[in-house]
Each structure stands twice: as structure tokens, then as C-alpha cells.
Amino acid sequence: MDYGMALALLGAGLAAFLAGIGSAFGISIAGRAATGVLSEKPERYGQMFVMVVLPGTQGFYGFLGAFIVMLQMNFFGGGLAQEVGIKLGLQILASCLPVGIAGLFSAIQQGKVCAGGILMAAKRPEMAFKAGVVYAVMVEIYAILGLLVTLFILWFGIKWPEFATAAAGA
Amino acid sequence: MPKARPEQSVFEFLTYPQVGGDDWAYMSQSAQVRTLEMQLLSRTVLMDMANAPDFSAAVASLAAGEYALPQGSARFEDVQTVLLEKRANVRELFADWMLDAAVVALFKSRHDFANLRLALRRTLTDRPFGADYSEEGNMPPELIEHVLEEENYDLFPPYMRRATEQAVLGYYQNKDIRQIDYAIDQVEADHKLAEAARIESVFLLNLFRIQVDLTNIRTMLRLRFADAQHRQGLLAGGFVELERFRQGLELGSEALGQLFFATPYHRIVDAGVAYLTSSQSFLKVEQLCDEYLIGFLRSTGQVTAGPQVIVAYLLMKEHEIRTVRLILTAKKNLLDTKLILDRVA
Numbered sequence: 435m436d437y438g439m440a441l442a443l444l445g446a447g448l449a450a451f452l453a454g455i456g457s458a459f460g461i462s463i464a465g466r467a468a469t470g471v472l473s474e475k476p477e478r479y480g481q482m483f484v485m486v487v488l489p490g491t492q493g494f495y496g497f498l499g500a501f502i503v504m505l506q507m508n509f510f511g512g513g514l515a516q517e518v519g520i521k522l523g524l525q526i527l528a529s530c531l532p533v534g535i536a537g538l539f540s541a542i543q544q545g546k547v548c549a550g551g552i553l554m555a556a557k558r559p560e561m562a563f564k565a566g567v568v569y570a571v572m573v574e575i576y577a578i579l580g581l582l583v584t585l586f587i588l589w590f591g592i593k594w595p596e597f598a599t600a601a602a603g604a
Numbered sequence: 605m606p607k608a609r610p611e612q613s614v615f616e617f618l619t620y621p622q623v624g625g626d627d628w629a630y631m632s633q634s635a636q637v638r639t640l641e642m643q644l645l646s647r648t649v650l651m652d653m654a655n656a657p658d659f660s661a662a663v664a665s666l667a668a669g670e671y672a673l674p675q676g677s678a679r680f681e682d683v684q685t686v687l688l689e690k691r692a693n694v695r696e697l698f699a700d701w702m703l704d705a706a707v708v709a710l711f712k713s714r715h716d717f718a719n720l721r722l723a724l725r726r727t728l729t730d731r732p733f734g735a736d737y738s739e740e741g742n743m744p745p746e747l748i749e750h751v752l753e754e755e756n757y758d759l760f761p762p763y764m765r766r767a768t769e770q771a772v773l774g775y776y777q778n779k780d781i782r783q784i785d786y787a788i789d790q791v792e793a794d795h796k797l798a799e800a801a802r803i804e805s806v807f808l809l810n811l812f813r814i815q816v817d818l819t820n821i822r823t824m825l826r827l828r829f830a831d832a833q834h835r836q837g838l839l840a841g842g843f844v845e846l847e848r849f850r851q852g853l854e855l856g857s858e859a860l861g862q863l864f865f866a867t868p869y870h871r872i873v874d875a876g877v878a879y880l881t882s883s884q885s886f887l888k889v890e891q892l893c894d895e896y897l898i899g900f901l902r903s904t905g906q907v908t909a910g911p912q913v914i915v916a917y918l919l920m921k922e923h924e925i926r927t928v929r930l931i932l933t934a935k936k937n938l939l940d941t942k943l944i945l946d947r948v949a
Contacts, residue, residue: 463628463631466628466631466632466635467631467632467634467635467909468635469632469635470631470632470633470634470635470636470637470638470639471635471636471638471639473636473639474636474639474640475639546626546628546908549628549631549635549908549909550908552635553634553635553638553908556635556638556639556642557638557639557641557642
């Protein structure tokens with residue numbers, strides 16, 4: 435049995451799953467804040483929208499991490515020519531954790547910041563961008579750092595066997 | 605009884621106690637509250653009302669807000685109807701928003717205690733039961749009447765049973781009707797504090813402890829002012845130890861500020877006593893007590909989402925309605941503007 439492959443798939447799954455869960459929680463928090471404000475002030479929909487969708491980006495980062503793992507392993511090019519091996523599988527699993535974990539926590543916290551920003555925007559619309567979006571983007575930076583670490587490991591930290599590049603080249 | 609309710613000779617807060625943390629389950633409700641808070645009457649509107657030359661002008665100051673009357677109407681009864689409707693609406697909203705039914709029941713119990721107080725006073729002094737009871741409590745007034753007629757207090761919930769037993773016992777000791785109020789006040793305070801501790805709400809616990817302290821300050825000053833021989837009516841359970849209030853009853857007016865200097869209520873006592881001495885009136889004490897409580901409720905602004913936001917809105921809205929009624933009643937009865945300003949400023 436190819437345990438290395440199982441570990442690699444676990445890594446890809448975790449990257450998408452953890453970051454996705456975080457985004458779902460984050461959006462739900464910001465979304466509930468927005469519905470509360472919109473029930474009284476529907477004209478603020480445009481301002482609220484940006485802050486509600488911001489925590490959703492982590493889910494995409496997780497998906498991107500998982501997608502690159504699959505790409506490197508030639509998932510879409512006819513499969514693998516040889517076993518992955520436990521060492522490589524562990525490397526791939528480790529590479530997926532930064533984007534998964536950073537995405538999980540940052541999305542939830544970003545949802546809370548966005549909720550605060552939405553409440554601020556309800557009372558002082560002119561502060562919606564300054565206090566709401568800018569603060570939320572500051573949280574976003576840490577999710578981006580997690581994604582970058584994952585990508586750097588995947589691209590430069592792992593010595594991929596020939597099958598991946600050869601198949602991709604073909 | 606609540607676990608952590610020691611009276612404090614040294615306070616762990618400077619102005620207001622803590623209001624607790626966020627509860628994200630209340631996010632949507634809190635957002636609605638934050639939006640509705642913008643409709644609360646500003647200080648300017650209240651000052652305009654107080655400074656209005658007559659009742660009609662005071663009513664006209666409300667025209668731009670949610671208490672606006674139909675065109676041409678400026679009767680006190682119409683305003684009263686609008687205010688009572690708004691108060692009922694905000695209480696309904698509160699019950700809808702609160703996810704914890706125990707908190708709703710706790711706030712409804714205020715009406716139970718008020719109804720019970722009225723009913724017991726009438727029953728014990730052999731007067732008719734009457735019909736001026738609140739329908740917003742946990743227990744219908746008809747049932748209260750039935751229980752008191754039958755003298756079967758087991759039909760009451762535990763807090764009302766305890767209040768009734770203690771009030772009846774207190775009353776029959778020397779047939780003093782004030783004993784009914786003392787007993788009900790203490791049981792109500794105990795019930796609120798015990799429930800807040802059971803719900804594990806830091807905010808409610810601190811809110812009720814503040815309310816106990818403010819009631820004690822008013823009671824202490826009234827007892828002193830009336831030079832009353834009895835020393836009853838002080839409630840246990842607040843932040844300030846009862847001994848300090850008892851000392852306050854014995855000391856001269858000039859020493860009261862010093863006595864409360866180490867408490868967050870120093871300004872209330874200091875300014876309240878000065879006004880009481882110069883004007884023989886409790887207006888300033890009442891105003892300062894309201895101001896302190898509203899200040900605590902406003903400090904929930906640091907919470908993004910949580911039940912405390914909703915409770916604070918309910919109490920601030922009730923306070924606003926009470927203030928509008930107070931100003932309009934004063935204007936209708938041609939009271940001096942300065943007196944009104946002293947009360948609401």
C-alpha cells in the first residue's frame with residue numbers, strides 16, 4: 435500500500451478542509467452582523483458585502499494549496515508512474531499545514547474583525563473602509579503568509595521525483 | 605446564592621465593573637441593536653424639551669423622532685399612548701432577541717414583583733384587588749389574586765412564594781406596611797443576583813449589584829433626610845458593604861463624601877448631598893444615579909456581540925421613555941425648567 439500517497443492526499447485535504455472551515459465560520463459571523471444591520475438599513479448592502487466576503491479568501495488559499503499539490507503529483511495528467519514514498523508524503527503533508535492552520539484561525543478572527551467593522555459602518559459609514567476593511571486586511575496578511583510558506587515548500591523545499599515534471603512536460 | 609459576591613471594601617474597578625466577553629451567537633441581534641441605538645434621543649433633544657416654554661412646544665421637539673404624534677395632536681394622553689406602545693415594543697423585541705429564556709424570565713420577574721407588591725399591600729390592608737397591574741410579568745395578575753385569596757402560596761414560583769411569605773411575616777410583626785416593601789425589595793435583589801450567578805453572566809451580576817448599591821444610596825439619604833428612627837430598607841448583595849451605609853446614617857453630611865471616597869459612587873454621594881442640603885430635594889441624587897447606571901450600560905459598547913448589548917439597549921430605551929414622560933409630565937404641570945434640568949441633565 436502506498437502510505438506516502440495517503441499522507442500526501444491527507445495534506446491536500448487538510449489544506450482545503452481547515453481553511454474552508456475557517457472561512458465558513460468567518461463568513462457566518464460577518465454575515466450575521468450584516469443581516470442585523472441590513473434589517474434596519476438595507477441601503478448599506480454594498481458596504482457590508484466586501485466585509486462579509488473577506489473571510490472567504492482563506493478557503494481559496496487552502497484550495498490553491500491543495501490544487502498545487504495535486505498538480506505537482508500529476509493528478510490531472512494521467513496519474514503517477516511510481517510510489518510516492520513515506521518521506522515525500524510527510525513532506526507534502528507538512529507543506530500543507532501552514533495554509534490550513536493559518537487559514538482556519540485567521541478566517542475566524544477576520545470574521546470577528548469584519549463584524550466589528552460592519553457595526554462601525556452601521557453607525558459611521560465613512561469609517562467602513564478605514565476601520566472595517568483595512569483592519570480585516572491586516573488579519574488577511576497572516577493567511578497570505580501561511581499560503582506563501584506552503585507554496586515555497588511545495589515549489590522549492592521538496593525534491594519532486596521525475597514522474598511529476600516529466601508527466602507535466604508531456 | 606451566587607458564588608462570588610463578596611462585598612468590597614477595596615474595589616477592583618475604577619468607574620464601572622466589567623461587562624463580560626463576546627458571545628457570537630448574538631451577532632445578528634447585536635448588529636440590530638447597534639443600528640437602533642442611533643435612534644435613541646440625543647441629549648440635545650431632551651434639553652430642547654426641558655427648555656421648551658410649554659407642553660406643546662416640548663411635544664413638538666419630539667416631532668422628528670419615533671415618538672412623533674399625528675399632525676395636530678398634542679394631548680398628554682396621546683403621548684402617553686405612544687410611549688407605552690414603544691415600551692411594549694422594545695420589551696417584545698428584547699424577548700425575541702434573547703436566546704436565553706432564563707434572562708427574559710428574569711427581566712419579566714420585575715413585573716411580578718411590582719404586581720405582588722401592589723396586590724399584597726391591598727390584600728393585607730383589606731382593600732379591593734384593583735385592575736392596574738402589569739400584564740408583562742411571568743405570572744398573570746388574575747392568578748396572583750387567586751393565590752392571595754386562597755392563601756395557597758405554593759402555586760407561586762419559588763421567588764414569589766419567598767417574597768410573599770417574608771412580606772406577610774414582616775407586615776404582621778407590627779402591621780407596618782413598609783415591611784412589605786422591604787421584604788419584597790430584598791427578595792427581588794436576592795433573586796436577581798442568584799439568577800445572574802446561575803446563568804453565569806458577569807454583566808448581569810454586576811448590573812444588579814450596581815442597582816443594589818444605587819438603591820442603598822437613595823435609601824440612606826432618604827432615611828437621613830427624614831431623620832427616621834428605623835434603619836431598615838438597606839439591601840444586601842451590592843458592591844459596597846452594608847456597614848458603610850449604616851455608618852453613613854450616623855455621620856454628618858460633610859463626612860459622607862469622605863466615607864464613600866474609595867467607592868465608585870463618590871461623585872453621586874458628594875454632589876447629591878450638596879444639592880440635598882441646599883435645595884432639600886433628591887433630584888440631583890436621582891439624576892446622578894441614573895447617569896451612573898446609563899454610563900455602565902454604555903460601557904457595553906466595547907462588546908461586539910453578546911446578550912449584554914441587548915439588555916443594555918432594553919434598559920436604555922426604558923430609561924429614555926421614562927425621561928420623556930418625566931419631562932412632559934413636568935411641563936404639563938408647569939414645573940420650573942431649572943428643576944427639570946436638574947433632574948435630567
